Amino acid sequence: xxxxxxxxxxxxxxxxxxxxxxxxxxxxxxxxxxxxxxxxxxxxxxxxxxxxxxxxxxxxxxxxxxxxxxxxxxxxxxxxxxxxxxxxxxxxxxxxxxxxxxxxxxxxxxxxxxxxxxxxxxxxxxxxxxxxxxxxxxxxxxxxxxxxxxxxxxxxxxxxxxxxxxxxxxxxxxxxxxxxxxxxxxxxxxxxxxxxxxxxxxxxxxxxxxxxxxxxxxxxxxxxxxxxxxxxxxxxxxxxxxxxxxxxxxxxxxxxxxxxxxxxxxxxxxxxxxxxxxx
Amino acid sequence: xxxxxxxxxxxxxxxxxxxxxxxxxxxxxxxxxxxxxxxxxxxxxxxxxxxxxxxxxxxxxxxxxxxxxxxxxxxxxxxxxxxxxxxxxxxxxxxxxxxxxxxxxxxxxxxxxxxxxxxxxxxxxxxxxxxxxxxxxxxxxxxxxxxxxxxxxxxxxxxxxxxxxxxxxxxxxxxxxxxxxxxxxxxxxxxxxxxxxxxxxxxxxxxxxxxxxxxxxxxxxxxxxxxxxxxxxxxxxxxxxxxxxxxxxxxxxxxxxxxxxxxxxxxxxxxxxxxxxxx
Numbered sequence: 001x002x003x004x005x006x007x008x009x010x011x012x013x014x015x016x017x018x019x020x021x022x023x024x025x026x027x028x029x030x031x032x033x034x035x036x037x038x039x040x041x042x043x044x045x046x047x048x049x050x051x052x053x054x055x056x057x058x059x060x061x062x063x064x065x066x067x068x069x070x071x072x073x074x075x076x077x078x079x080x081x082x083x084x085x086x087x088x089x090x091x092x093x094x095x096x097x098x099x100x101x102x103x104x105x106x107x108x109x110x111x112x113x114x115x116x117x118x119x120x121x122x123x124x125x126x127x128x129x130x131x132x133x134x135x136x137x138x139x140x141x142x143x144x145x146x147x148x149x150x151x152x153x154x155x156x157x158x159x160x161x162x163x164x165x166x167x168x169x170x171x172x173x174x175x176x177x178x179x180x181x182x183x184x185x186x187x188x189x190x191x192x193x194x195x196x197x198x199x200x201x202x203x204x205x206x207x208x209x210x211x212x213x214x215x216x217x218x219x220x221x222x223x224x225x226x227x228x229x230x231x232x233x234x235x236x237x238x239x240x241x242x243x244x245x246x247x248x249x250x251x252x253x254x255x256x257x258x259x260x261x262x263x264x265x266x267x268x269x270x271x272x273x274x275x276x277x278x279x
Numbered sequence: 280x281x282x283x284x285x286x287x288x289x290x291x292x293x294x295x296x297x298x299x300x301x302x303x304x305x306x307x308x309x310x311x312x313x314x315x316x317x318x319x320x321x322x323x324x325x326x327x328x329x330x331x332x333x334x335x336x337x338x339x340x341x342x343x344x345x346x347x348x349x350x351x352x353x354x355x356x357x358x359x360x361x362x363x364x365x366x367x368x369x370x371x372x373x374x375x376x377x378x379x380x381x382x383x384x385x386x387x388x389x390x391x392x393x394x395x396x397x398x399x400x401x402x403x404x405x406x407x408x409x410x411x412x413x414x415x416x417x418x419x420x421x422x423x424x425x426x427x428x429x430x431x432x433x434x435x436x437x438x439x440x441x442x443x444x445x446x447x448x449x450x451x452x453x454x455x456x457x458x459x460x461x462x463x464x465x466x467x468x469x470x471x472x473x474x475x476x477x478x479x480x481x482x483x484x485x486x487x488x489x490x491x492x493x494x495x496x497x498x499x500x501x502x503x504x505x506x507x508x509x510x511x512x513x514x515x516x517x518x519x520x521x522x523x524x525x526x527x528x529x530x531x532x533x534x535x536x537x538x539x540x541x542x543x544x545x546x547x548x549x550x551x552x553x554x555x556x557x558x
Binding site for chain 1: 301303339341342344345346347348350351352355373375376377378379380381382383385386388389393394402403404405406407408409410424427428429430431432433434435436438439440441445448449452489
């Protein structure tokens with residue numbers, strides 16, 4: 001998917017909501033557990049109930065790998081279901097991968113070619129040659145960790161290097177990598193005041209923003225400091241949406257939660273005169 | 280596996296060789312491609328031919344994921360084969376994982392409980408709460424990236440923070456994490472001169488050392504600066520061993536290559552009077 005197609009979808013739906021699929025068998029409705037593939041059945045119901053009000057789905061790969069081969073089958077079925085039925089939706093493999101060049105090439109092959117995701121999250125610690133293999137894929141997007149939403153973000157990401165925080169150095173350095181136009185960045189909503197600084201370095205890039213809702217981040221604050229003229233944000237919510245109910249009406253309830261966020265997004269988009277919202 | 284059991288194995292075998300299983304279908308002998316599971320058949324042959332002269336196997340998870348469900352089946356069969364037939368061997372899931380706490384818990388479950396690996400490699404960028412879930416498993420080991428063997432290692436790992444290189448800060452900080460005794464560290468052989476400094480911070484920890492052979496690192500140099508009284512090193516070689524031949528005798532040839540390294544290791548161990556080599 002091209003960035004332009006993603007922007008177009010945001011304009012059409014008046015939404016920049018990404019729904020995270022972190023499916024834990026202990027947390028899904030009991031009645032699904034007797035089906036052949038509870039994880040896929042759960043995802044399918046959530047997707048069908050929310051696809052018109054969100055622009056992206058982000059399966060969290062750990063939650064599939066934890067169930068071994070069965071989990072990998074559920075993952076394949078989930079991504080194939082989205083790609084077949086809702087091809088306009090942007091898909092993110094939340095995998096946080098990164099290794100030496102030939103190994104990163106294999107991960108890129110796994111997520112871009114085999115599973116056909118539009119994007120994958122990667123970690124920056126191993127530097128240029130661990131990320132560039134992902135960037136080589138046309139119309140695929142590599143979403144690199146910059147400033148994450150967890151407590152441990154302050155262990156290393158905000159340390160001072162060359163007179164600036166490490167996460168800023170990471171972003172700046174990555175701009176020089178080959179095909180860096182295919183980069184997006186993870187920036188946690190819990191640190192909204194940092195968005196202003198980040199936008200000085202990468203005014204045009206898309207940011208994937210976890211941490212709204214369960215982790216305490218504010219959508220208003222994120223948009224105030226992080227939005228650019230093409231919106232430039234994908235705001236993720238996982239648990240707050242998908243675990244809205246454990247009853248048979250779970251999909252409907254998840255839609256209601258997603259709708260609350262999307263309505264807030266719609267208002268922000270409509271009330272912002274600087275946005276380029278013409279289709 | 281306990282650290283003591285690993286040390287015992289090193290003493291018995293006079294080897295601290297780890298063999299990396301990075302299986303690329305384009306590089307394995309042609310005659311295997313007609314079997315039902317070429318990746319597993321290849322691994323099985325390599326393992327049977329080398330298990331008495333190495334102490335660890337390190338399946339590179341990317342090379343399995345790149346083949347989707349088939350790849351995950353090959354991975355399960357490979358780890359089960361090692362655990363069943365050679366339970367004394369230390370197993371490393373080379374996965375470079377790391378995410379927010381509840382997600383890291385899922386990865387830990389995948390590799391420690393579901394697949395029953397002894398250890399897994401993780402990336403430090405997301406800090407304490409992304410690594411501690413792995414450390415919570417008794418007699419399991421978490422091998423964190425410190426200073427890697429690739430070119431990109433110099434992008435961020437060696438940047439100056441608080442008057443020292445980032446990788447040193449990463450190691451120092453990690454010593455304060457809960458169950459940090461379960462940590463080992465990745466330190467590339469291509470940077471042997473750094474081992475002396477690293478040993479000042481973590482004299483007792485095991486180091487997983489990639490980069491000997493194909494990537495140009497010297498075993499002698501690594502041992503000179505990195506060995507402690509319990510050896511404290513697992514030196515990995517992947518391509519140099521497993522792709523020694525594409526003919527039917529590939530397993531034998533891989534043994535010959537492994538034996539070269541193990542002989543060198545044996546000499547180093549025997550000639551070093553400060554080592555605690557009594558069983």
